[in-house]
Amino acid sequence: MTTTAPSLPVYLDYAATTPVDARVAEVMQRYLTVDQLFANPASRSHMLGWQAEQAVEQARRQVADAINADPREIVWTSGATEADNLALTGFMRANRARGLHLVTSTIEHKAVVDTAKALESEGFEVTWLTPGPDGRITPEHLRDALRDDTALVSLMAVNNELGSVNDIEALARVAHEFGAAFHTDAAQAVGRIALDVVAQQVDLMSLSAHKAYGPKGVGALFVKRHPDIRVEALIHGGGHERGMRSGTLPTHQIAGMGEAFALMQREGQTDQVAIASLHQRFVDGLATLDGVALNSPADHAVPNIVNVAFEGVDGEALLMALRDLAISTGSACNSASVEPSYVLLGIGVERERAHSSLRFSFGRFTRDTEIDHALALIRHAVQGLRVSTR
Numbered sequence: 001m002t003t004t005a006p007s008l009p010v011y012l013d014y015a016a017t018t019p020v021d022a023r024v025a026e027v028m029q030r031y032l033t034v035d036q037l038f039a040n041p042a043s044r045s046h047m048l049g050w051q052a053e054q055a056v057e058q059a060r061r062q063v064a065d066a067i068n069a070d071p072r073e074i075v076w077t078s079g080a081t082e083a084d085n086l087a088l089t090g091f092m093r094a095n096r097a098r099g100l101h102l103v104t105s106t107i108e109h110k111a112v113v114d115t116a117k118a119l120e121s122e123g124f125e126v127t128w129l130t131p132g133p134d135g136r137i138t139p140e141h142l143r144d145a146l147r148d149d150t151a152l153v154s155l156m157a158v159n160n161e162l163g164s165v166n167d168i169e170a171l172a173r174v175a176h177e178f179g180a181a182f183h184t185d186a187a188q189a190v191g192r193i194a195l196d197v198v199a200q201q202v203d204l205m206s207l208s209a210h211k212a213y214g215p216k217g218v219g220a221l222f223v224k225r226h227p228d229i230r231v232e233a234l235i236h237g238g239g240h241e242r243g244m245r246s247g248t249l250p251t252h253q254i255a256g257m258g259e260a261f262a263l264m265q266r267e268g269q270t271d272q273v274a275i276a277s278l279h280q281r282f283v284d285g286l287a288t289l290d291g292v293a294l295n296s297p298a299d300h301a302v303p304n305i306v307n308v309a310f311e312g313v314d315g316e317a318l319l320m321a322l323r324d325l326a327i328s329t330g331s332a333c334n335s336a337s338v339e340p341s342y343v344l345l346g347i348g349v350e351r352e353r354a355h356s357s358l359r360f361s362f363g364r365f366t367r368d369t370e371i372d373h374a375l376a377l378i379r380h381a382v383q384g385l386r387v388s389t390r
């Protein structure tokens, strides 16, 4: 391998998905072909089944360790989307006696927003909290929304468009004061901030492998082992995962997620130190351009996500002019629509500025040279578009 100019396009969309770490891919390959451990991990009648089950259980420990949970508290899912659905719908349906009220925020991932809307049409009542301009929900703000019949509070750990970090420990404490359970979507948080379900008193936590250098199509829901924390299954079948989620477990996907989370536990902090210096390099470079402002907050934010407004430039046009960069206008799910990001609107950014905004996100494999190359392309594109619209 040589270290010449970066190959194009430069991938700065790690918040949409990360590449699978080669060490993870290597582990995944052990569970697929006829000469390997391909058997059904639920097969109890032969050795190959037990060995696949052992691989699943090792991964369960690895994922549990990364958030200080007990392995028995990990329920495999197809990703964080399904984990969010199971957490919200599964918990609200199982706890009707406790109350029909759910509290969440307007800038949650669509997997939470749309699930909460579906619950509204099912007869549950939802309070939608509006975050501050920094993308955070304060404990005081949450306290005002809580009621005797609040069954669940769902607030994300790290926002996927802004990188803003909620104080989940403080929020969970307030939820518990009112007897409500606390769920957090931590898909963007693994390896980026400290996660400890015991210290942070989290009852339900959604996780995804592919935001943490694992494969797409697998995730987990942490469900605290406590009589008050029950979720009703959404997918019925063979009674896998203690009845909470049926379906044959994908051994290779799960082993990959386990390895990815173990690597995050070992290397996540070191990654973030390196990424913080990439962030500084990028932001310093942007500062030499006129009319550039950050939508991401300066404090309480992860350095791997930078949301930037380019004054007087249409974001879609800029995206087109930056074909050599793999970036997005916000969440991947929105990049097909011309509506500005609901997350930016949700923190009070005006429509025009939201239309002029792009999200850049960095990761384990991002290099200084790629940041410099991206900056040069951005400078050229922004200047070109400003000239042409004058």
Ligand SMILES: *Cc1c(COP(=O)(O)O)cnc(C)c1O
Pocket: 015, 016, 078, 079, 080, 081, 082, 109, 111, 156, 158, 159, 160, 185, 186, 187, 188, 207, 208, 209, 210, 211, 217, 218, 219
């Ligand atoms: C990516 C993401 C999801 C969805 O995860 P999948 O595993 O792709 O289903 C949910 N929440 C957040 C915050 C995310 O970033």
